[in-house]
Amino acid sequence: MSTAPGEPAGGTAPATRPRGRPRDPALEARACEAALDVFGERGLAGLTLDEVALRAKVGKSSLYLRWPDKESLLADALGRVQEAAATVPGPDDAARGPEEAEADKVPRRPSLRDYLLAHVRRRAALYLGQYGLAMLRLYAEARAQPELFGHIREQAISRFVRAERERVAEAIRSGILPPHASPVRILDAVEGAIFMHLLVTPPSLLDRVRAGLDDYIEQMVDDQLRAAGYDAQADTDEA
Known part of the structure; x- marks a missing residue:
């Protein structure tokens, strides 16, 4: 049998080398x-791949191998922050005993109240955390440049908002909230409350706000659910 040009004797084709650079999670992180740091400080206009490469201590070519432009990098970075915030354990999770931990191997559906409390606590932690300024910039710039931020908005805001609204809509369908309740108004109320509570607080008072944040969130969520006609017993039964 003849051997094709470039094929080793015996007819075995040479191993194919994978194209592209192997994924490096540490570099991407x-x-x-x-x-996020540069965007928080300077906005999209001041965000450059040169500055990102300098701060991340990576080659600019490594960035281009992973993201075609700064908008794609920013969308990925903001989406990761939102994903991380959505999966952070709630404040009571660490206190669970062995029996509760064993029971948790079977997925449990949190009550609507617990879902909203955990959601708002995570939003507060996000706004007060390392990337809080980047998130505030995102909301302002997405409004100022809607076309440019279309993809970024979808990655970092819209898909999470849709999931949150669907969770409240399920509570309406199951009778935990009355038929006239509105997922949009309920989530606007709790999201807007925590956003404004932290946005208008002077930096000198943030420590005081942090100290009372859990009480504020619990009372605020309970106020909104009560006003919406929430059936706590039905919620407990379903959970």
Whole structure:
């Protein structure tokens, strides 16, 4: 049997080398962190891949191998922050005993009240955390440049908002909230409350706000659910 040009004797084709650079999660994490820092400080106009490469201590070519432009990098970075915030354990999870931990191997559906409390606590932690300024910038710039931020908005805001609204809509369908309740108004109320509570607080008072934040969130969520006609017993039964 003849051997094709470039094929070794015996007819065995040479091993194919994988194209592209292997994924490096550490590099990607550093780049995303640097992008969020620069975006928070300077906005999209001041965000450059040169500055991200410098802060992340990576080559600019490494960034281009993973993201075609700064908008794609920013969308990825903001989406990762939102994903991380959505999966952070709630404040009571660490206190569970062995029996509760064993029971948790079977997925349990949190009550609507617990869902909203955990959601608002995570939003507060996000706004007060390392990337809080980047999130505030995102809301302002997405409004100022809607076309440019279309993809970024979808990655970092819209898909999470849709999931949250669906969770409240399920509570309406199951009778935990009355038929006239509105997922949009309920979530606007709790999201807007925590956003404004932290946005208008002077930096000198943030420590005081942090100290009372859990009480504020619990009372605020309970106020909104009560006003919406929430059936606590039905919620407990379903959970």
